[in-house]
Amino acid sequence: MVLQTIERRGVKDNAVLKSMRSVKRHLFVPETNVSNAYEDRPLPIGYGQTISQPFIVAYMTESIKPKPEYKVLEIGTGSGYQAAVLAEIVREVYTIEIVPELGNSAAARLKKLGYTNVNVSVKDGYFGWEEHGPFDAIVVTAAAEFVPPPLLEQLKEGGRMIIPIGSPFMNQMLMLVEKKGKKITTKSLMPVVFVPFTRKQD
Ligand code: SAH
Helix, strand or coil, X not given: CHHHHHHHCCCCCHHHHHHHHHCCHHHHCCHHHHXXXXXXXXXXXXXXXXXXXXXXXXXXXXXXXXXXXXXXXEECCCCCHHHHHHHCCCCEEEEEECCHHHHHHHHHHHHHCCCCCEEEEECCHHHCCHHHCCEEEEEECCEECCCCHHHHHCEEEEEEEEEEECCXXXXXXXXXXXXXXXXXXXXXXXEECCCECCCCCC
8 A cells, every 4th residue: 555655656666665565664663553554654653753654765765776785874763664674675784873762672673573784873873883884875864954974974986875954844855965986966856854863862
């Protein structure tokens, strides 16, 4: 049902569609929301955060052109759903969450589901994860006011980053950032609404 929406709205990459089919979203939402897990909308996961809308997850995953040999960095683990969708396709996923409770429960959930190729860290994702970079692609799932320079630095030559840019809860644009030689190109893809990229926990 969600898959029909996703395909109808233009996601074509077979590996992405296959992954969206195999990752069970109801395993990533709180019990009170399980019955809504297959609706195409974001859902609350606690701590003021949300699990993204399935179409957006599929669209962002497709936009980085994921390949099996890729090492991908995600900022904003949340429930771990986007990380799982990536982990079905690529070799290795590094994902960072700033809210300890969410990071820890996502790590436990991903382990329980058997994802041995996802590494979760609880810290400020602004600085990326230098020890494991550079990355073939970076997926940011919280809206930042600008592209954090450390993330750009940790992107491989020819790499792609997908990131919502804009003010909290309004006027955000999903941007595709590509690193080509010394040149950085950016492209606006579509207006979106994401929770804010925060710098330290309140
Ligand atoms: N990808 C998630 C959606 C998460 S919503 C999923 O599939 O469920 C965005 C997440 O980004 C929130 O959990 C929020 O706490 C986190 N976040 C916000 N700012 C951050 C930062 N600076 N570093 C790491 N995580 C951050």
